[in-house]
Amino acid sequence: MQSSNPALGKLSETRGTSAYGDPGWYQPGAGGTATYPGAVTSARTGLMTVDGVIGRSLALMALLTVAAAAAWIWVPAELTGIAVFGSSIAALIVGLIVSFRQSTSPILIGAYALLEGAALGMISEWFNTIYPGIVAQAVAATIGIFFVMLILYRFRVIRATPRFTKGVIGALIAAVVLMLGNWVLALFGVNTGLREAGPIGIVFSIAMIIIGALTFILDFDLVEQGVRNGLPARYGWYAAFGIILGLVWVYLEVLRLLSYLRGRG
DSSP: OOOSOTHHHHHHHTOOOOGGGSTTOOOTTSOSOOSSTTHHHHHGGGBOOHHHHHHHHHHHHHHHHHHHHHHHHHSOGGGHHHHHHHHHHHHHHHHHHHHHHTOOOHHHHHHHHHHHHHHHHHHHHHHHHHSTTHHHHHHHHHHHHHHHHHHHHHTTSSOOOHHHHHHHHHHHHHHHHHHHHHHHHHHTTOOOSTTSSSHHHHHHHHHHHHHHHHHHHHHHHHHHHHHHTTOBTTHHHHHHHHHHHHHHHHHHHHHHHHHHHHHHO
16 A cells, blocks of 8 residues: 655665565465464564554653753753754754654664753743743643544544645645744844744744644554554654654644743733
């Protein structure tokens, strides 16, 4: 089955031959008897599974959380600015490498989780100092959004069709271009209002949260199709990376939106 998720195009080309395609293995429905009893079951243990992706996602989330807590507690206030900038740039570079190479290296992906976690910890500490309790609210909202999207995908309320996938990817590209353009204009003193606590900023943040939430559908489709296509287990790291990336996006946008709403109050 051809997946609508473009990430699977390259990944499926690299998957290993399944147990049913190897000489000497028994293929159900082909007649005859198995040459090696139990061989099919043991061979498939090296393939991507949903449980494997969950385990890898939890491991990355643990790394991110530990790094965030450490940065929150131990980075001095006077160094927060440069530390956030440095860790964010480093996380961006590593994330781009993983994304464009579709890397399955646990070391590289783990490094991203640590760097992103450090940046999130310092950013969260800053927001929580100004708006006490806002981090707990943002975390709860992010988890809620994730499980809502999981339920919608599970019951096929939202499907990762080719049109849907192209739409989400197009919206992501447009969002990144807008944010980069807004940043460049801000350097020249032009205020677009996209990142302020006004109507434009609130609407833009809501749109960013919706886009981030919809990326979870692509992540779930990647996992489902990866398991179905018999990808090697190591690609579970790439799927887990996508899930963590979406969680970080949604969390930051929820944090920003809550700060707007509490600031206006």
